[in-house]
Amino acid sequence: METLLQQILNGLVVGSVYALVALGYTMVYGILGLINFAHGEVLMIGALSALTTISSLIGVAPDLPPLLLLAAGLLVAIPTCMTVAFLMERLAYRRLRGAPRLAPLITAIGVSFLLQTLAMIVWGRNYHTFPQLISTTPLQPIDGVFISPVQISIILVSALLMFALVTLVNRTRLGRAMRATAENHRVASLMGVDVNRIIALTFVLGAALAAVAGVMFASNYGIAHYAMGFMPGLKAFTAAVLGGIGNLAGAMLGGIVLGLVEAVGAGYIEDFTFGFLNSSYQDIFAFVILGAVLIFRPTGLLGERVSDRA
């Protein structure tokens, strides 16, 4: 029983990060129909720029309280990622807005390589130790089930940010403009919405979430390097598809579900298949679930109304 509870907790922590990153994928897709494969690299840049900030601050003033250091790291990471995303949209994607769908997709993959290589030049090939400013000493809320303060804060911060984003999209003028742009660029612009600005803002908002996700990811595992964005990026994209790409609630649900499926899958796949499969198939397990969901619900768990697109 403790094992199952522990696996669910593991899944929730990983899933929260997936969900935050998935939101970035899904927002951009909702508005542009573009899969921004470079989004995972934004997470990496967030983590590494926070790392540089925190370590240089520690170098100057070693006695600063850890939470202040972390806040400083975030204060640098978020604007850095926003700038990167803004430039990415302005320089690479905007020119391709009317182009056939494959062109921006390939461009996104190119941007991803470009950012990774740039990061490799700036931060080097080595693994960096990311300072774990929130305690990783495990607590035992239930006997035999462990969770550390950093994991608790990951779940809380993710929930808070997701709530904030949903409120922004559903309750504010900006959100209404975003929804209008998603429905139809031309009509939205006829109604007085500055479509270019809204699209740029969408990218920037997604990047801010990815920056936070990157810092949380690095804090949890105590490690950062230039290729760290690839796996979470891929998983978050999967989560967005699982939940129904283009749908905010779907991305969140997809992230959490994927995290849980992975953890429980890795833990129990051997029992489920009577020893036939083992944990080297844990990723496959997640993708089998994805396949099954897409067969029965082609638009994902909370699928977007497909007829509106195109």
Next chain:
Amino acid sequence: MKKSLLALAALGLGISFAYAEDMVVKIGSVAPLTGSISHLGKDNENGALLAIEDANAKGIKIGGKPVKFELMGEDDQADPRTGTTVAQRLMDAEVKGVVGHLNSGTTIPASRIYHQAGVPMVSPSATNPKLTQQGYEGIFRTIANDIQQGSVVGNFAVKGLSGGKVAIIDDRTAYGQGLADETEKAVKAAGGEIVAREFTTDKSTDFMAILTKIKAANPDVIMFGGMDAQGGPMLKQIKQLGIGAKFVTGDGGCSPEFIKLAGDAMSANAYCTMAGVPLDKMPGGKDFNARFEKRFGTGVQIYAPYAYDATMAIINAMVAADSVDPEDYLPELKKVSFEGVTGNISFDDKGDIEEGAVTVYQYKDGKWDAM
């Protein structure tokens, strides 16, 4: 300054005289001389150079003629593609034997070129079992391979740590999986029980799910076959999950990097193993280090004694065959048996060193400490 210049000039003259009289035999040495492990590469090359100089000082005669050995050092940048390029360059220069390469990843593709050219190669440091399993004649190594290492890991887990119940994780790479499989065999042979066998990848950072499963199996020892970039964070997560088991990993985790990445999770419960023995435990280690330091102004890093022995194996085989022709001395190289710096040097029928030594290290005072 003037004196040393004079000495250098004299040396140059000496060599040119030697050219005129002696038969010159070129022996190749390949190792990364640039990049992040270039210090280890230079170490290998110096080891080979010392052996060459010792042999020259002995005034060896082969086929009735005095022989002058010459080292041709090449840089493979630890890159498989560069490795094959420089291997070809050595063959074009008609070297009679090769000492190298340093990494398994460069040695395996290069060994094919040496095999095709019929030139024997002795690696001082490549540990991947595949190297000697390709069926190539004339490929040897003076260091224990990962099969030998795995059996030491398994034995140590069961007997040394009295861990009857062992959980094994590997990263599904050729290295990690190979080491883990060998460990598993050894654990069973030593009477231990494998309570969990889990898998991850060489790109993963989250191991909580498989570790939670392992925790339920309540192992005494957790063994990881993989590199430090995964092993360090893994040890951290073992602590986060409140698992009290001891942790053992192979030479991929036997690095200062591992200690850095595992941070405060490091304790005396962390062990790693590495092929070879530390210098002060080698039969000729102390003496070798002193001579090495005198000659090169710096102590031995890791593999120089193995490179020395590898070079000596080639030279001894040449002397025994009374020929420097690879075709003639290869049969002698297979039979070679002598007391080297690192211990007895003789090869089994695959070309692996017999009685390859493996050392276990324990974390102590901020570094890996040989037990």
